[in-house]
Amino acid sequence: MRFHFFAFGLVLISGLLFRFTATEMLALLFCASLVLITEMFNTAVEAVVDMITSSYHPAAKFAKDIAAGAVLIAAVNAVTVGCVLFLRGDRMEALRYHVSQPPGMYLFVIAGLVLMMALMVGKILGQKGTLLQGGVVSGHSAIAFFFAFTILFVVNNTFAAILAVLLAFLVAQSRVEARIHTVREVILGAALALFLTASIYRIPTWVVRYLPGGSQFLPAPASQTSPPESTALPPVASP
DSSP: OHHHHHHHHHHHHHHHHTTOOHHHHHHHHHHHHHHHHHHHHHHHHHHHHHHHOSSOOHHHHHHHHHHHHHHHHHHHHHHHHHHHHHSOHHHHHHHHHHHHSOOHHHHHHHHHHHHHHHHHHHHHHHTOSOSSSOOSSOHHHHHHHHHHHHHHHHOOOHHHHHHHHHHHHHHHHHHHHTTSSOHHHHHHHHHHHHHHHHHHHTHHHHHHHHSTTGGGGSOOOOOOOOOOOOOOOOOOOOO
């Protein structure tokens, strides 16, 4: 079920990235929720059947097959709706344009949500730490370096970027000195933040640039025009 909830979050983020309308987001949310609901019922039916009988019984097999069939139908329905929503021609063109020229705040919010989901998945899979402390990846280090690398990639100010990175290093050092995280865990947090910010702010532009016809979606470089010639008036002859 953890994978299903993670996929559910990715589907919703993809819908935001494609800028679906409210009706399309509701349809996407309904189909994804239907898959989750049927999977939960399937798990419940399997647990009840296994609790009642431990030997083979045709009725038990029938109940499990019906529950699994419901999940299959819901999944096929979700895939069909997803193909209709995501694979339309104008959708792909719009996605390539928005990936090459994305709004800053929109990307920042999406990247922050993805970072939080990644940290939660790391805590669940690593089975270490609580929601706000500990874990196989330092959440404080990841968030601090996420802000620092965002400033580095977005703000055209070297001094501000250096200060942001230094502050992130101080946060990571404080987690190590407090013995909440090891050096390896804070490095993993910094690496996660670097990978995420590069994936959001840099890699999509590089991918679009090298796709066939992708250069048309990139902003044209500023034309370098020569300065206008001087229009000084000719000297006036003295009488």
